């Protein structure tokens with residue numbers, strides 16, 4: 001038992017196993033590319049990290065599990081991120097967006113945080129869930145969740161290779177989505193592998209006290225007082241306490257956003273968004289701040 005957070009990144013498929021194919025993409029290439037970005041970003045954040053494959057290599061499920069468990073041992077503080085692209089019915093282009101599947105032995109927090117952060121990068125969100133073997137409902141359906149001991153694995157499906165628009169969006173945002181996953185892991189666990197609570201924010205590149213205060217509906221002096229800060233210096237990976245009264249989230253409108261899509265993304269309704277933000281028209285301006293109910 002080692003109480004430090006460590007990360008193992010599994011680039012799904014590889015070599016003889018291309019995974020899903022469609023719209024001029026092979027799943028194994030996209031999973032490798034996003035995994036490499038993610039590896040660099042965890043390293044930059046000072047988190048011990050291993051990549052299960054960094055070439056187009058065929059790996060059996062047994063070998064994959066072995067590499068996972070040999071990276072940092074069989075320990076709950078080892079977060080295993082298995083990267084995948086989804087595929088739907090080839091005759092249907094309706095399936096769209098990201099899913100995270102988490103193990104029966106874990107809670108939903110990491111899976112949920114990953115989807116929240118992917119939504120912040122503009123991806124459409126489907127669901128986070130657990131899936132069991134039909135022959136034995138006490139076991140996980142996916143081997144990377146089932147056979148990886150006491151580690152904390154998540155299987156991320158970033159989007160649908162069967163849906164041209166979806167997979168083009170994913171392929172054009174691999175680095176941003178990798179960033180999102182790193183933020184979600186850092187938001188969920190502190191460096192000692194202990195789960196963070198909701199009122200902790202982990203500093204990422206580009207943050208300032210002002211931007212964080214704005215995001216959580218507080219102000220710079222309150223943040224500084226709460227965190228015993230003498231100056232405004234922040235370092236990447238540092239954690240800040242966020243005041244409890246910030247029960248609503250603030251969303252900043254981006255190009256291409258509309259109320260309907262924002263409502264759907266945050267599981268609310270256009271009516272609620274209009275009411276809480278006191279807006280009557282459908283027009284949004286880029287950079288406009290919207291209050292999102294919890």
Ligand SMILES: [Zn+2]
Nearest residue numbers: 012019084085
């Ligand atoms: Zn896959």
